[in-house]
Amino acid sequence: MTQTLEAEPQAFQPAAAGDSCFARFVNVQKSYDGTELVVKGFNLDIRQGEFVTLLGPSGSGKTTCLMMMAGFETPTHGEILLKGEPISGLPPHKRGIGMVFQNYALFPHMTVAENLAFPLEVRHLSKDEIQQKVQRALSMVRLDEFGNRRPAQLSGGQQQRVALARALVFEPELVLMDEPLGALDKNLREEMQYEIKRIHADLGVSMIYVTHDQTEALTMSDRIAVFNDGVVQQLASPETLYEEPENAFVAYFIGENNRLAGEVVELQSTVCKVRLDNGDSVTAKPIAVDRVGAQTTLSLRPERVSLVQQGDPACDNRFTARVLDVTYLGDHLRTL
Numbered sequence: 001m002t003q004t005l006e007a008e009p010q011a012f013q014p015a016a017a018g019d020s021c022f023a024r025f026v027n028v029q030k031s032y033d034g035t036e037l038v039v040k041g042f043n044l045d046i047r048q049g050e051f052v053t054l055l056g057p058s059g060s061g062k063t064t065c066l067m068m069m070a071g072f073e074t075p076t077h078g079e080i081l082l083k084g085e086p087i088s089g090l091p092p093h094k095r096g097i098g099m100v101f102q103n104y105a106l107f108p109h110m111t112v113a114e115n116l117a118f119p120l121e122v123r124h125l126s127k128d129e130i131q132q133k134v135q136r137a138l139s140m141v142r143l144d145e146f147g148n149r150r151p152a153q154l155s156g157g158q159q160q161r162v163a164l165a166r167a168l169v170f171e172p173e174l175v176l177m178d179e180p181l182g183a184l185d186k187n188l189r190e191e192m193q194y195e196i197k198r199i200h201a202d203l204g205v206s207m208i209y210v211t212h213d214q215t216e217a218l219t220m221s222d223r224i225a226v227f228n229d230g231v232v233q234q235l236a237s238p239e240t241l242y243e244e245p246e247n248a249f250v251a252y253f254i255g256e257n258n259r260l261a262g263e264v265v266e267l268q269s270t271v272c273k274v275r276l277d278n279g280d281s282v283t284a285k286p287i288a289v290d291r292v293g294a295q296t297t298l299s300l301r302p303e304r305v306s307l308v309q310q311g312d313p314a315c316d317n318r319f320t321a322r323v324l325d326v327t328y329l330g331d332h333l334r335t336l
Contacts, residue, residue: 021084022048022206023069023174028078030064039064040230042078048173049204051197053217056227057253066176066210071095082174093122098167098175098205102182104159106151112138112162113147116169123170137165140199157188164196168203177209181216193219214254218242226250247288251299258305260298267292274298282317307335 023046030039039061046052054062067073069080071092079086087095106115113134120130138144141161151159160180167175177196181189197220200207211217217224218238225235226249234246245251252259262282266273272286274296282298289296306315307323325336 021045022050022082023208024079024081025065025069026079026081028065028068028075028080030061030068030073031076037076038230039068042230042232044225044232044235046206046208049206051200051207051209051220051222053209053211053221053224054227055211055214055217055224055253057212060227061230062210062225062227063178066178066208069174069208070097070099070176096170096172096174098170098172100160100163100167100175100177100180102179104151104163106159106162106166108151111148111150112143112154115151115162116147116166119166119170133169133171137169140168140202141165141195156184157192160184160192161195164199168199168205172205174206174208177207179211180209181211182213189216196220218254226253228253245287245299248297248299256302258300258302260300262296262298264289264292264294264296280319284317302334 025042025044028039028042029037031037038059042061042065044052054065056062064073068075068088071087071090075088080088082095082097092099107118110118116134116137117130120133125133134147135144138147141164143158143161143165146154146158146162151162154162163180167177180196181192184192193216196207209217209220218241221238223235223237224241226233226241228249234241234250236244241250241254245254251257260274260276260282262274262276264272264286265275265281267286267289270285272284272289274282274284276282276298284298310320323335327334327336
């Protein structure tokens, strides 16, 4: 059914804390200049073993939140907790958090094995233990035979696997990923998405993943926090975000949409009627609509649209239109 959405973002409420709460952002704010907030009252509870994605356009505040968790940025206000303990005052190397960057950040003068051994050496593990953990990490990302190569001798996808293995080699309970697949081509990016999901399922480690790619977020996540202008617009499962967006921004950012403007003329708990600007009436599912007479925007997913000939049996919502253009996109057609 068509959805009707007001454009204002909804107030974000943190999830209730419980025994399974592993990491928390509590009313976190961040300003770089002391005037403008780039993160505004961010609250998030992350469960043990959960895969949470911070999704949003460039400049929305998602990477800043990740950097505050990692320790590379300090909150202007609020607190970040890990296993119930505040960590905002801890330096990055004392937090025990794995980090994967978009540009891999591998040491070019070291071999793959030496790159993986580095975080273990700074923790003063024995040589035998280092060798065992390095080999285990290489097996985990299916690069057993590449330990003696240098990063420049690897493909982009292989380098990203090494970066992931380095973040996991010291067995952290939390791994942060900052758009790690952004530099890969489409096919390799999709392959790595499933690889990361497999590793997450095998290890049960908690992951916080930052991306602006909605498909990536929907494919990989247990829950997604959708950011815009420093504010979380909605935090929910991929299915809920797509099927039940709480405001217009989430509806337009997740998936493709046709937008129709109109006025609410009838309103019930589960359905409302909207009169479009051209006079047509549409039955829709109301979301964030509270009164008759409100101006609203309808969100209509392309896969919910069927093209029929004039004179075919009527359905609940029917529009008269002329097909202007059809674009072939392989697995589907785009009709204008």
